[in-house]
Amino acid sequence: MEPITVIRSRTVVMPSTNIDTDQIIPARFLTTTVRDGLGVSLFADWRYDETGQPRADFVLNQPQSRGCQILVAGRNIGCGSSREHAPWALLDYGFRAVISTGIADIFRNNSLKNGLLPVVVDEATHAWLVAHPGVEVAIDLPAASLRLPDGREARFPIDAFARYCLMNGIDELGYLLNQLPAIERHEQSRGVR
Amino acid sequence: MSTRKSLFEKVWERHVVVPETAETPAVLYVDLHLVHEVTSPQAFDVLRSRGLKVRRLDRTLATMDHSTPTDTAQVFGGLPIRLESAAKQVHQLEMNCAEFGVNLLGLRDDRRGIVHVIGPELGATQPGKTIVCGDSHTSTHGAFGALAFGIGTTEVGYVLATQCLLQRQPKSLAIDVAGRLPAGVTAKDLVLAIIGRIGVNGGTGHVIEYRGPAIEALSMDERMTVCNMSIEAGARAGMIAPDATTFDYLQGRPYAPQGDAWEAAVADWATLRSDDGATYDERVAIDTGALEPMITFGTNPGMVTNIGGVVPDRPGDTVFARSLAYMGLQPGDRLVDKSVQVVFIGSCTNGRLSDLEAAAGVLRGRKVARGVRVLVVPGSQQVKRQAEERGLAQVFLDAGAEWRESGCSMCLGMNGDLVDAGQYCVSTSNRNFEGRQGIGARTLLASPAAAAAAAIRGHVTDPREFLG
Numbered sequence: 124m125e126p127i128t129v130i131r132s133r134t135v136v137m138p139s140t141n142i143d144t145d146q147i148i149p150a151r152f153l154t155t156t157v158r159d160g161l162g163v164s165l166f167a168d169w170r171y172d173e174t175g176q177p178r179a180d181f182v183l184n185q186p187q188s189r190g191c192q193i194l195v196a197g198r199n200i201g202c203g204s205s206r207e208h209a210p211w212a213l214l215d216y217g218f219r220a221v222i223s224t225g226i227a228d229i230f231r232n233n234s235l236k237n238g239l240l241p242v243v244v245d246e247a248t249h250a251w252l253v254a255h256p257g258v259e260v261a262i263d264l265p266a267a268s269l270r271l272p273d274g275r276e277a278r279f280p281i282d283a284f285a286r287y288c289l290m291n292g293i294d295e296l297g298y299l300l301n302q303l304p305a306i307e308r309h310e311q312s313r314g315v316r
Numbered sequence: 317m318s319t320r321k322s323l324f325e326k327v328w329e330r331h332v333v334v335p336e337t338a339e340t341p342a343v344l345y346v347d348l349h350l351v352h353e354v355t356s357p358q359a360f361d362v363l364r365s366r367g368l369k370v371r372r373l374d375r376t377l378a379t380m381d382h383s384t385p386t387d388t389a390q391v392f393g394g395l396p397i398r399l400e401s402a403a404k405q406v407h408q409l410e411m412n413c414a415e416f417g418v419n420l421l422g423l424r425d426d427r428r429g430i431v432h433v434i435g436p437e438l439g440a441t442q443p444g445k446t447i448v449c450g451d452s453h454t455s456t457h458g459a460f461g462a463l464a465f466g467i468g469t470t471e472v473g474y475v476l477a478t479q480c481l482l483q484r485q486p487k488s489l490a491i492d493v494a495g496r497l498p499a500g501v502t503a504k505d506l507v508l509a510i511i512g513r514i515g516v517n518g519g520t521g522h523v524i525e526y527r528g529p530a531i532e533a534l535s536m537d538e539r540m541t542v543c544n545m546s547i548e549a550g551a552r553a554g555m556i557a558p559d560a561t562t563f564d565y566l567q568g569r570p571y572a573p574q575g576d577a578w579e580a581a582v583a584d585w586a587t588l589r590s591d592d593g594a595t596y597d598e599r600v601a602i603d604t605g606a607l608e609p610m611i612t613f614g615t616n617p618g619m620v621t622n623i624g625g626v627v628p629d630r631p632g633d634t635v636f637a638r639s640l641a642y643m644g645l646q647p648g649d650r651l652v653d654k655s656v657q658v659v660f661i662g663s664c665t666n667g668r669l670s671d672l673e674a675a676a677g678v679l680r681g682r683k684v685a686r687g688v689r690v691l692v693v694p695g696s697q698q699v700k701r702q703a704e705e706r707g708l709a710q711v712f713l714d715a716g717a718e719w720r721e722s723g724c725s726m727c728l729g730m731n732g733d734l735v736d737a738g739q740y741c742v743s744t745s746n747r748n749f750e751g752r753q754g755i756g757a758r759t760l761l762a763s764p765a766a767a768a769a770a771a772i773r774g775h776v777t778d779p780r781e782f783l784g
Contacts, residue, residue, distance in 0.1 A: 138635075141516055141616050143616070143747075145749040145752050150729060151729070151730065154354075154383050154399070154401035154404070155405075156358070156404065173737075198517065199516060199517040204451075205451055205468055206468075207469040227550055228521060229452060229467070232471070236468060283338060284340045284482070287339075295474065296478075298340075299343065299474055299481075302333065302478070306333050306480055309345055
């Protein structure tokens with residue numbers, strides 16, 4: 124994983140609430156056995172018509188969305204299926220952060236594990252972002268702060284350990300493997316064979 | 317610190333290997349890791365690339381369910397699996413399990429089935445355990461008083477390698493369900509009503525404990541239906557305190573403790589109840605007196621109403637309007653008037669024997685309406701055998717339904733069991749998301765009895781018309 128410090132990008136706004144992971148990546152793409160290559164199928168059923176042509180009215184198909192790394196979505200994005208293919212698809216497409224007023228638990232967790240930054244902001248900040256699609260914002264991970272173009276800042280919650288891992292581009296497996304002596308003691312003390 | 321603990325706190329505390337601090341989450345021990353073909357290939361790749369083994373093979377159980385065919389000829393008849401990518405994924409799980417030594421209940425194993433159906437039916441799911449799986453409906457196992465939740469593929473890799481996860485302790489939400497379910501109202505209706513009440517994000521960040529007389533009166537199959545859909549309210553997990561119903565269900569099952577170990581286990585499990593005065597972060601009270609059979613009308617499970625009701629109106633809500641447009645519905649439409657083209661009876665929500673009994677009870681001696689395709693997919697091969705032994709399969713076949721091999725099937729259509737664009741499907745599954753059952757498919761979630769009633773009439777029907 125690439126270390127994350129500041130993500131500076133224009134935004135793509137998808138104001139729908141409850142965007143579930145079936146929309147982010149439909150189930151028919153889950154028969155893959157690798158992580159890569161899902162970006163082309165991101166939001167497939169909203170993005171392409173029956174013949175596979177891009178729908179002109181879908182935001183990702185509009186020229187101003189090109190190169191945007193930050194997705195602003197309505198409340199409760201990522202609800203539903205635990206498929207990690209959802210953050211994989213968003214990352215493979217080019218997104219590096221998702222901003223919402225609420226992010227579903229498993230999707231948020233999966234995003235953190237892959238370097239897709241989940242940013243939960245207050246209603247007022249979110250409403251401003253929705254009303255100003257395409258503005259350039261900066262997400263400052265060390266400061267846990269979102270900076271708007273007018274200089275306002277919105278703090279967002281992020282677990283200290285997850286932030287450490289993201290800022291250093293490391294996963295949690297090494298930390299867990301270092302806990303093996305404690306894990307063995309736990310197994311012995313509980314008599315779990 | 318309070319010594320009065322909730323069920324969730326008791327199970328959580330038993331599994332904390334390293335307590336959480338401001339800087340680090342808790343290291344949480346996992347007692348049972350269920351693995352399936354869709355969310356595991358990339359996790360096995362990580363083990364391979366780091367030179368790691370599966371640390372506790374005795375706590376790891378694999379099966380295949382999502383992309384497996386339900387067509388008998390493809391499962392047992394020697395025909396190749398029709399979907400090439402699905403066949404590859406099934407084969408990949410076989411190779412990974414062989415390489416790492418993981419116990420796999422494979423395609424032709426008579427213990428195979430939907431992972432959340434076979435865990436309980438084998439007795440691997442037990443009170444007080446922590447259970448994880450790369451599948452959001454892992455919440456099902458909470459019906460036994462286990463702490464069970466879905467994880468992503470990266471965490472599947474962590475559990476394979478260490479048997480542990482890093483977790484912050486979730487909050488708790490008590491849902492107190494008073495009274496009893498009225499006649500003709502099922503556990504599916506109850507949980508749909510709960511989701512309608514608290515919303516599809518009402519449980520976010522929380523572990524739900526379902527409690528109260530109406531919950532205690534439920535069978536294990538019914539409790540599993542309720543806990544299964546906890547994730548549809550956004551909850552991390554759902555739990556129900558184990559009791560005599562739980563112990564009776566588990567006794568004698570292959571993975572359950574036997575002999576003296578059984579007595580000791582039951583004595584321990586009996587302590588897994590919320591203490592009087594235990595506190596919760598949130599509480600919700602549900603009164604069952606006014607509950608009716610429920611059906612969804614939109615594109616998330618919180619968009620639900622009484623089966624005799626009408627599609628509500630939310631002026632100015634563009635997301636709501638878009639959802640209704642997808643469903644081909646208007647505010648004020650009566651749901652019972654909607655004609656249906658497909659009925660799906662199955663899934664980890666409602667694919668157990670009692671679900672099939674409920675559907676067969678409605679279908680017995682009757683015929684499926686012309687033009688309606690009815691797919692009945694048992695939750696496991698064991699459920700399939702039992703349904704055949706009890707004559708249920710024949711009821712379905714006589715009525716004109718298709719009787720399939722077990723699997724997730726049309727719940728998410730990964731295996732090619734799909735609803736066509738524009739078709740309405742009354743489905744006993746758990747998600748009515750856009751495209752969930754096929755591109756353009758319109759899903760109406762309901763109970764097995766309601767699904768069977770719709771199959772007979774060819775339109776949405778109150779199942780109580782077929783009572784007694």
